[in-house]
Amino acid sequence: MNANVNPGRRAFLKTGVMLGTGLTLGFYLPTGMLRRAQASSEIADTFAPNAFLRITPDNTITVLVKHLEMGQGVYTGLPMLVAEELEADWQQIKVESAPADLALYGNLAWGGSAQGTGGSTSMGNSWEQLRRAGATARVMLIAAAAADWEVDANTLRAESGYVIDSENDRKASYGELTAKAAALTPPVEVDLKAPKDWKIIGKSMPRKDSLEKSTGQARFAIDWSLPGMLTALVARAPRFGAAVKSFDAEQTKAVPGVKTVVQIPQGIAVVAEGFWAAKKGRDALTIDWEGGETISTDELFNRYHEWADKPALVAAAEGDADQALEQGVHKLDASFEFPYLAHAPLEPLNCVVNLQDDGCDIWAGSQLQTLDQAVAASIAGLEPHQVRVHTLFAGGSFGRHANPTSDYIAEGVAVAKATRSLQAPIRLMWAREDDIKGGYYRPQYVHRLSASLDESGQPIGWFHRIVGQSILAGTPFEAMLVKDDIDATSVEGASNLPYAIPHRRIELLSTRVGISVLWWRSVGHTHTGFATEVFIDELAVAAKRDPVEFRRALLTEHPRHLAVLELAAEKADWGSPLPAGRGRGIAVHESFHSYVAQVAEVTVQPDGRFRVDRIVCAVDCGIAVNPDVITAQMEGGIGFGLTAALHSRITLKDGAVEQSNFHDYLLLRIDEMPKVEVHIMPSEAVPTGVGEPGVPPCAPAVANALYAATGKRIRRLPIDTNELKA
Amino acid sequence: MISLTINNQLHEVDVAPDTPLLWVLRDTLGLTGTKYGCGQALCGACTVDVNGNPVRSCSIPVSALAGSQITTIEGATGQAFEALKQAWVVLNVPQCGYCQSGQIMGALALLNSNSKPSDADIDTAMSGNLCRCATYVRIRAAIHGAADLLEANL
Numbered sequence: 032m033n034a035n036v037n038p039g040r041r042a043f044l045k046t047g048v049m050l051g052t053g054l055t056l057g058f059y060l061p062t063g064m065l066r067r068a069q070a071s072s073e074i075a076d077t078f079a080p081n082a083f084l085r086i087t088p089d090n091t092i093t094v095l096v097k098h099l100e101m102g103q104g105v106y107t108g109l110p111m112l113v114a115e116e117l118e119a120d121w122q123q124i125k126v127e128s129a130p131a132d133l134a135l136y137g138n139l140a141w142g143g144s145a146q147g148t149g150g151s152t153s154m155g156n157s158w159e160q161l162r163r164a165g166a167t168a169r170v171m172l173i174a175a176a177a178a179d180w181e182v183d184a185n186t187l188r189a190e191s192g193y194v195i196d197s198e199n200d201r202k203a204s205y206g207e208l209t210a211k212a213a214a215l216t217p218p219v220e221v222d223l224k225a226p227k228d229w230k231i232i233g234k235s236m237p238r239k240d241s242l243e244k245s246t247g248q249a250r251f252a253i254d255w256s257l258p259g260m261l262t263a264l265v266a267r268a269p270r271f272g273a274a275v276k277s278f279d280a281e282q283t284k285a286v287p288g289v290k291t292v293v294q295i296p297q298g299i300a301v302v303a304e305g306f307w308a309a310k311k312g313r314d315a316l317t318i319d320w321e322g323g324e325t326i327s328t329d330e331l332f333n334r335y336h337e338w339a340d341k342p343a344l345v346a347a348a349e350g351d352a353d354q355a356l357e358q359g360v361h362k363l364d365a366s367f368e369f370p371y372l373a374h375a376p377l378e379p380l381n382c383v384v385n386l387q388d389d390g391c392d393i394w395a396g397s398q399l400q401t402l403d404q405a406v407a408a409s410i411a412g413l414e415p416h417q418v419r420v421h422t423l424f425a426g427g428s429f430g431r432h433a434n435p436t437s438d439y440i441a442e443g444v445a446v447a448k449a450t451r452s453l454q455a456p457i458r459l460m461w462a463r464e465d466d467i468k469g470g471y472y473r474p475q476y477v478h479r480l481s482a483s484l485d486e487s488g489q490p491i492g493w494f495h496r497i498v499g500q501s502i503l504a505g506t507p508f509e510a511m512l513v514k515d516d517i518d519a520t521s522v523e524g525a526s527n528l529p530y531a532i533p534h535r536r537i538e539l540l541s542t543r544v545g546i547s548v549l550w551w552r553s554v555g556h557t558h559t560g561f562a563t564e565v566f567i568d569e570l571a572v573a574a575k576r577d578p579v580e581f582r583r584a585l586l587t588e589h590p591r592h593l594a595v596l597e598l599a600a601e602k603a604d605w606g607s608p609l610p611a612g613r614g615r616g617i618a619v620h621e622s623f624h625s626y627v628a629q630v631a632e633v634t635v636q637p638d639g640r641f642r643v644d645r646i647v648c649a650v651d652c653g654i655a656v657n658p659d660v661i662t663a664q665m666e667g668g669i670g671f672g673l674t675a676a677l678h679s680r681i682t683l684k685d686g687a688v689e690q691s692n693f694h695d696y697l698l699l700r701i702d703e704m705p706k707v708e709v710h711i712m713p714s715e716a717v718p719t720g721v722g723e724p725g726v727p728p729c730a731p732a733v734a735n736a737l738y739a740a741t742g743k744r745i746r747r748l749p750i751d752t753n754e755l756k757a
Numbered sequence: 758m759i760s761l762t763i764n765n766q767l768h769e770v771d772v773a774p775d776t777p778l779l780w781v782l783r784d785t786l787g788l789t790g791t792k793y794g795c796g797q798a799l800c801g802a803c804t805v806d807v808n809g810n811p812v813r814s815c816s817i818p819v820s821a822l823a824g825s826q827i828t829t830i831e832g833a834t835g836q837a838f839e840a841l842k843q844a845w846v847v848l849n850v851p852q853c854g855y856c857q858s859g860q861i862m863g864a865l866a867l868l869n870s871n872s873k874p875s876d877a878d879i880d881t882a883m884s885g886n887l888c889r890c891a892t893y894v895r896i897r898a899a900i901h902g903a904a905d906l907l908e909a910n911l
Binding site for chain 1: 772773776777780783784785787789790791792793794795796797799800802829830831841842845846849850851852853854855856857858861879880881883884885886887888889890891892893894895896897
């Protein structure tokens with residue numbers, strides 16, 4: 032199917048277009064577009080008023096999406112913004128991924144410092160940008176029609192892909208106007224539509240990728256193929272930090288289909304015709320490894336608990352927490368433990384690399400395109416602009432593809448460089464075992480919390496100390512998000528505790544352990560959300576107050592927290608009686624500027640086994656651009672959070688990961704999925720993300736429900752049912 | 758050479774006999790709708806139909822499949838498949854979409870043996886198909902929806 036692709040020759044056509052700012056910037060037409068365009072004689076009539084959309088005479092409107100589609104719905108939600116302002120028909124909108132280009136496609140939520148997708152920023156940072164892109168095109172299409180018909184543009188309107196002249200009863204499709212519109216200079220200022228006039232924003236437009244993903248036609252990086260391509264599997268260190276002392280590839284080279292074995296910085300790569308030969312070849316390698324980590328999980332937790340007794344850096348403080356803790360009538364203390372977690376996207380990491388003397392093409396589910404580009408360029412000895420990153424669908428990511436070290440891209444380019452004499456494109460593949468064992472993980476943490484209540488049950492002091500590795504240390508994001516040695520992502524959700532407790536101190540000890548770590552869907556909130564929401568529940572019990580009522584009284588300064596709390600409680604029929612063995616728990620947490628509350632209902636057996644029956648979720652993510660996508664992300668976030676609550680744990684023994692595949696690194700299965708009801712708060716605020724915020728409240732809501740059912744507090748994840756035995 | 762009947766087409770493939778069907782589909786024949794997720798029959802992403810049964814193609818060597826009728830997502834046809842496809846699209850089941858070929862092939866096998874499955878039937882039949890995006894709520898709804906469509910067409 033890809034026989035026509037020849038990226039080494041001329042994959043990109045560079046043209047100059049005017050942007051709204053008056054600057055002429057490079058505008059790249061990705062390969063797919065070029066191929067279609069070459070088949071058409073009308074390429075000159077393409078209307079591309081900016082880097083985000085292109086209209087062709089066949090009435091196709093192509094929206095270029097700068098973000099990775101990994102399931103969160105950006106290929107639907109972002110084109111909706113363009114279509115709304117453009118007055119397009121949803122059916123004529125096609126979606127393409129934008130190439131790596133920092134100047135055009137930097138993430139504005141990161142100050143444009145990188146092109147990438149993360150922190151649930153796609154909608155927020157595109158909200159103005161894409162509506163303006165659509166509005167600019169609309170104004171130009173109307174102007175083109177006005178000039179053609181020699182009428183005042185103000186007498187015309189745009190609707191469903193047409194410019195309409197009601198007075199003279201005529202209309203022109205956008206496709207008919209492309210050539211004339213392309214000759215116009217884009218306006219500097221455009222008016223955006225008033226919310227009352229929206230026809231697409233706020234509606235559950237069908238996902239653009241549903242059909243291709245329901246018929247096996249969607250193209251993931253793992254499906255990309257080039258003529259003569261070879262597959263590479265890398266044998267990596269069994270212990271973190273270990274290095275190759277020596278290796279013997281004699282038996283590997285005897286495996287039919289194996290082409291070569293090369294050493295790269297990350298390990299020993301077996302390059303073969305297809306996955307199976309590469310895997311058999313890798314299995315046949317004999318490698319002597321030396322050095323590396325020797326740590327084990329229990330030892331690490333013991334060390335973390337010791338450190339949690341000692342003062343650490345202050346991340347946030349108000350009043351005098353020590354004094355308030357001493358003066359309280361009731362004092363509570365608790366410790367929490369969280370394990371390392373693997374992202375385990377179902378599509379294992381992979382990329383296709385076609386390295387040539389004068390450039391390099393990479394096909395990947397790239398989540399940090401411009402960083403991946405820079406890393407690839409430096410390994411290949413090229414300039415970044417010579418590396419073309421083609422972003423395909425990612426079969427899940429949950430943060431794993433957004434690696435500041437571009438680990439799997441770096442491996443792919445390293446193998447391609449080491450095998451240049453073969454003149455073959457390289458598919459770099461990770462087996463599932465590589466993904467579970469060789470990872471970048473959500474760090475292991477220990478939290479220590481203390482709080483005090485006065486005689487009326489009012490909380491007066493709060494102390495929270497977090498011990499664990501910094502995700503951002505040593506990455507390009509360090510300068511932006513690490514201040515005074517406090518990694519903001521280690522304490523997010525804890526340092527900004529919303530509850531009105533006058534005296535508080537939040538501390539952080541960033542540990543140094545030779546285990547590679549990475550952000551994992553909802554990052555710091557994965558653990559801070561659990562610790563704070565379970566502990567506040569403990570305070571409610573100590574105060575002999577209802578958990579919803581207790582929170583409500585402390586959230587009067589945080590109306591958006593309060594509103595989702597009340598909505599979830601109301602929809603879950605909070606307070607209605609439940610039979611013995613069942614329990615209901617609540618949690619509310621803000622992350623990435625979205626607010627989510629969840630009520631969990633559980634049924635617990637006397638032996639401690641339990642089932643989560645139902646989760647009621649209320650979300651405030653500003654303007655609900657696509658309610659169905661928001662609902663889907665809440666459902667999925669709940670399932671993701673539940674996986675961590677019930678199952679997932681990466682443990683280490685002598686520096687090596689003990690788990691290897693889905694038999695010992697368990698994911699949630701369909702028979703464990705509760706009923707989920709999602710309620711979206713009406714809002715006029717700027718839309719915020721939904722990919723991550725559904726995750727944090729799930730596990731604490733479940734733990735609080737288990738307490739309600741059993742009287743046993745869960746302070747370690749994943750939940751050990753032995754702790755729930757009657 | 759091994760002869761395989763895939764989607765009603767006969768293919769002669771020159772591969773090692775121990776090669777799992779999955780890699781013949783993907784690497785030899787370019788049928789990439791069937792996915793690799795675990796290689797150990799633990800996730801169901803590679804599910805195909807062999808002689809009317811759902812089979813994890815990552816764990817069955819091609820040497821065991823001579824004379825078998827193999828159907829992949831690309832070759833799936835019939836009322837039940839059309840109903841599933843329609844329900845999947847209407848309910849926007851896929852998120853990342855990677856596991857969905859396997860989910861649909863699993864659901865197809867279920868509907869072919871039980872045209873009106875209960876929630877419990879669905880949970881039993883589909884518990885071997887992992888979805889990391891946890892689209893399970895919608896998978897369940899879509900299977901019910903497809904069953905309703907099938908019933909309405911009868």
